[in-house]
Amino acid sequence: MVKFLRKFYMSLIFIFLYAPIIVLIIYSFNESKSRGHWGGFTLKWYAELFRDREIIKALYYTFLVALLSSIISTVIGTFSAIGIHNMGLLGKKFALNINYLPVLNPDIVTGIALMTLFISLNIQLGFVTMLISHVVFNIPYVILSVLPKLKQMNKHTTEAALDLGATPAYALRKVVIPEIMPGVITGALIAFTLSIDDFVISFFNTGPGVTNLSIHIFSMARKGVKPSINALTTLMLLTVVILLLLINKRTTKGDELIP
Amino acid sequence: MKKNRAKILAYPYMVWMIIFIVIPLFLVLFYSLTKGNIHDPSSLSFSLESYARVFDRNYLTSIVKSFKLAFISTLLCFFLGYPVALIIATIKAKYKNILLMFFLVPIWMNFLLRTYAWMSILSPNGFLNRLLSFLGLPALSIMPGQTAVLLGMIYNFLPFMVLPIYTVLSKIDKSVLEAASDLGANKIGTFFKVILPLSVPGIVSGITMVFMPAVSTFVISRLLGGGKESLIGNLIEEQFSLYRDWHFGSALSIILMIVILISMAVMSRFESDNDNGGAPIW
Amino acid sequence: MSKKIIELNNVTKRYNGVTAVNNINLYIRENEFITLLGPSGCGKTTTLRMIGGFEEPDEGDIFFDGVRINDVPPYKRNINTVFQRYALFTHLNVYENIAFGLKIKKIPRDEIDKRIKHMLKLVDLEGFEGRHVDSLSGGQQQRVAIARALVCEPKVLLLDEPLGALDLKLRKEMQIELMNMQKNVGITFIYVTHDQEEALTMSDTVVVMNNGVIQQVGTPVDIYNEPKNRFVADFIGESNIIEGIMHEDYLVEFSGQKFKCLDKGFNQNEPVDVVIRPEDIELTAPEKGLIQGVVTSVVFKGVHYEMMVEGGGFEYMIQSTDMQPVGANVGLMFEPEDIHVMKRGS
Numbered sequence: 001m002v003k004f005l006r007k008f009y010m011s012l013i014f015i016f017l018y019a020p021i022i023v024l025i026i027y028s029f030n031e032s033k034s035r036g037h038w039g040g041f042t043l044k045w046y047a048e049l050f051r052d053r054e055i056i057k058a059l060y061y062t063f064l065v066a067l068l069s070s071i072i073s074t075v076i077g078t079f080s081a082i083g084i085h086n087m088g089l090l091g092k093k094f095a096l097n098i099n100y101l102p103v104l105n106p107d108i109v110t111g112i113a114l115m116t117l118f119i120s121l122n123i124q125l126g127f128v129t130m131l132i133s134h135v136v137f138n139i140p141y142v143i144l145s146v147l148p149k150l151k152q153m154n155k156h157t158t159e160a161a162l163d164l165g166a167t168p169a170y171a172l173r174k175v176v177i178p179e180i181m182p183g184v185i186t187g188a189l190i191a192f193t194l195s196i197d198d199f200v201i202s203f204f205n206t207g208p209g210v211t212n213l214s215i216h217i218f219s220m221a222r223k224g225v226k227p228s229i230n231a232l233t234t235l236m237l238l239t240v241v242i243l244l245l246l247i248n249k250r251t252t253k254g255d256e257l258i259p
Numbered sequence: 260m261k262k263n264r265a266k267i268l269a270y271p272y273m274v275w276m277i278i279f280i281v282i283p284l285f286l287v288l289f290y291s292l293t294k295g296n297i298h299d300p301s302s303l304s305f306s307l308e309s310y311a312r313v314f315d316r317n318y319l320t321s322i323v324k325s326f327k328l329a330f331i332s333t334l335l336c337f338f339l340g341y342p343v344a345l346i347i348a349t350i351k352a353k354y355k356n357i358l359l360m361f362f363l364v365p366i367w368m369n370f371l372l373r374t375y376a377w378m379s380i381l382s383p384n385g386f387l388n389r390l391l392s393f394l395g396l397p398a399l400s401i402m403p404g405q406t407a408v409l410l411g412m413i414y415n416f417l418p419f420m421v422l423p424i425y426t427v428l429s430k431i432d433k434s435v436l437e438a439a440s441d442l443g444a445n446k447i448g449t450f451f452k453v454i455l456p457l458s459v460p461g462i463v464s465g466i467t468m469v470f471m472p473a474v475s476t477f478v479i480s481r482l483l484g485g486g487k488e489s490l491i492g493n494l495i496e497e498q499f500s501l502y503r504d505w506h507f508g509s510a511l512s513i514i515l516m517i518v519i520l521i522s523m524a525v526m527s528r529f530e531s532d533n534d535n536g537g538a539p540i541w
Numbered sequence: 542m543s544k545k546i547i548e549l550n551n552v553t554k555r556y557n558g559v560t561a562v563n564n565i566n567l568y569i570r571e572n573e574f575i576t577l578l579g580p581s582g583c584g585k586t587t588t589l590r591m592i593g594g595f596e597e598p599d600e601g602d603i604f605f606d607g608v609r610i611n612d613v614p615p616y617k618r619n620i621n622t623v624f625q626r627y628a629l630f631t632h633l634n635v636y637e638n639i640a641f642g643l644k645i646k647k648i649p650r651d652e653i654d655k656r657i658k659h660m661l662k663l664v665d666l667e668g669f670e671g672r673h674v675d676s677l678s679g680g681q682q683q684r685v686a687i688a689r690a691l692v693c694e695p696k697v698l699l700l701d702e703p704l705g706a707l708d709l710k711l712r713k714e715m716q717i718e719l720m721n722m723q724k725n726v727g728i729t730f731i732y733v734t735h736d737q738e739e740a741l742t743m744s745d746t747v748v749v750m751n752n753g754v755i756q757q758v759g760t761p762v763d764i765y766n767e768p769k770n771r772f773v774a775d776f777i778g779e780s781n782i783i784e785g786i787m788h789e790d791y792l793v794e795f796s797g798q799k800f801k802c803l804d805k806g807f808n809q810n811e812p813v814d815v816v817i818r819p820e821d822i823e824l825t826a827p828e829k830g831l832i833q834g835v836v837t838s839v840v841f842k843g844v845h846y847e848m849m850v851e852g853g854g855f856e857y858m859i860q861s862t863d864m865q866p867v868g869a870n871v872g873l874m875f876e877p878e879d880i881h882v883m884k885r886g887s
Contacts, residue, residue, distance in 0.1 A: 006346050009342055009343075009346065010343070010346055010358075013339070013343055013362075014361070014362075016414070017362070017365050017414075017417075018365070019380070020373070020376030020377050020379075020380055020414070021365065021368070021373075021376055023376065023379060023380055023386045024372075024375075024376050024379060027379065076271070076272060076275070077272075079268045079269075079271075079272075080268065080269050080271070080272035082265060082268050082269075083265060083266050083267065083268030083269025083270065083272070084266075084269045084272075085265075086264075086265035086266040086268075086269075087266045087269060088266075091266070095269060095272075095273060095276070098276045098277075098280055098281060099276065099280075101280050101284070102280060104471075104519070104520065104523055105516055105519070105520075106471060106472070106474070106475030106492075106515060106516070106519060107472070107475065108475050108477065108492055108495055108496065108512070108515075109284075109287070109475070109512045109515060109516050112287065112495065112499050112508065112509075112512055113283035113284050113286065113287045113512070114279065114283050115499065116283055116286045116287055116290065116505065116509070117278075117279070117282060117283040117286055120286060132279070136279045136280065139272070139275075154624070154626055154627070154628040154629075156624040156625065156626070156628035157628045157630065158265075159593075159595050159615065159622070159624065159628070160622070160624055160628040160629075160630070160689075161630075161641070162594075162595075162614065162615040162616045163593060163594075163615050163616070163620075163621055163622045163624075163690070164616075164621065164641050164642030164645065164689065164690075164693060165616045165642050165645040165646060165693070166616055166641075166645055167616055168264065168265070170645065172265075174641075175630055178630075178632040178633075179630065179631060179632055181632070193367075196369075197369060197370055199370060199371055199478060200477075200478075204499065204500075213369055213371070214369060214370065214371045217369065217371040217372060217375055218371055218478065218482075221371065221374075221375045221378060221482055222481070222482070229372070229375060230379075232372070233368070233372050233375075233376065236368050236369060236372065237364070237368060240364055240367040240368060241364060243367075244360050244363070244364065244367065245360075248356060248357075248360055
């Protein structure tokens, strides 16, 4: 009985989670442009998607910003985490609390605050400001995923390297960074995911001609129906499922899927 | 010796944080406390006008509505999400991974796409109403409206409730549960006396992770609520991208930020195992 | 006597105004196995870390082979360390861990191979080259840590409570192994521990420290038999420490009686502390004893019984294979050489 209830409940939840996506997938093959009307099977929306210069450009900027911002924030974040880890109690507390602000603050506040800064400094909003703002909100997550690894590390590990003749720089390169690598990778993945999914911060900090996927969908959705979005949804679902299956194959523990 | 020297690695980031985190927030605070033309610094003067405008009836309604909707959606996410977390945490190991994975697939999709998907279901001539008319039932007008906004919030933020609770639940030592039943607790007793109290930290972070984006959203309310369901997020967005009234927009942002930071500080008191080196004061 | 390899002259170290090491003077000879012994917080680890180069002394000088090394960084010292909880590099396997120092020294590959092979044989880990260090037991990790340090052929090896994380049986085994290793490789070992038994078993010289100050330096036998003060007597082994008065050379009074002893050089009627080890007291019939008393408790300890006897205004601890029941009237018997007289309050 309990078993049945559990299954029944989970089924309902999964219907709730997947119904909207499945509806979009069905529409993506619908000949008719109208939402409720089945006009026969077609692939033309997929063709249109790939012809749509705006969408392609948005995808390009989405991935470019995600890639650049995650690389930059992983590098800065990792070194900063090592620095913060070695600070005194007071300095550490101060740094961590400011570092927490972009995590705790609503995106919209972070977004408009950065926009205010850029405009006050007379910086033209565009690709660069969008990239900087992504780096700003990505670094804290990198730091938060690297710090626990530093804390787990035996506190004498660096000293052991120095003791064996390593200079501080060599110890950092050959011992500290390899030891905290899992945290660095987690941080990079979180940064990439956040960046690719971001809307609010990009929305306020981008300029004419530069959009990302979220901004593009937002402006299309406000205008109304565009079936190529449906095609995009199908492709994204496919990508996500394939990626997750690949990751799932490599890791045995389910917990590691959690971003 | 090395310990003291490595801390200089953090100094560039300290400068970065001051430029890109601290100064922007002070700018927002500054604009919220002034009036005048933002492009002409000499015209700016101290004023609490923007804060006074918050109490304007129309705006106050939106603000109250934001908190109301965020509160309801958090509550519903909790009641819907706790059983999900419990089921995933207690299911056989071989199904656990795949179940968790398929639960997470939607949040890996673009947030805007997810919201857009509900538009095509709920809109007046969307999938739902087609289905109803096909079954000979009267059409519903959910969207645009509060129900649609709530649905969108729950859909988008439910995983943020489930994940932290699941994480805590899956870490509960099985021997604790055995001890409880050994001491004579039945299943319901074990749940309310042992499992639920032990999962409080997960619940707390779940609540913050749902409430915060819900109260500050402007996408869900814009797309699923049409123009009529304006929330505090929409007010802020409009001041910056439509009316160019930075002063009022900043005042609204400061209020939103303060409310959220205070509620975070209150919530974090319930979180017993905060093992971050420098525990945040926020 | 072999020459001094390390010298500490008037070395002081403070942390945020708290003195961890207070003006200590110490020298260490070549090929010596020396142990810094004391309770936690006594300054022994700080002293070791200053020798290793991880801390700089605030005052005083440290000499290595006659050269002042106060501000020489650890990577330029011909000293290697075995750290508490080993501090192995978890991202490297056993071979790579041991090779770490050699690679930095740019030693040719085949030479590295040869030396690692030799080392693994010495620490009894042949065939473990490719193993991940996380998959090793505590004792094995410990031996990798020793091999990693020894392979660099330091003149001095520092060991910071290296056996602290091991269980009792393994500890005893490793103690013997370490002693043998030290003899085989013929280098100076500076060993830090809070375990007095470990210190007495392994060392040529024991340095007892407390509150950042050296209390006594000597061979294990000296330290045990002739503790210089109440702290050392109390910290090393079990002891009965009784307040007494030194009347004249070779005559001390405690428990209301005067006893002959072998100590001299105190002032007349100087108040002193008297130490008698529990195993040095014999139980006799009441009338035959120097002090008469009543047994108040008996605990069986395996090899012997530990009894508390109240008599002469003091509760004596006695370790003996001859058990007397609680309540029995007994006599306490000891010889003049069992009485150790120490200056009071030092």
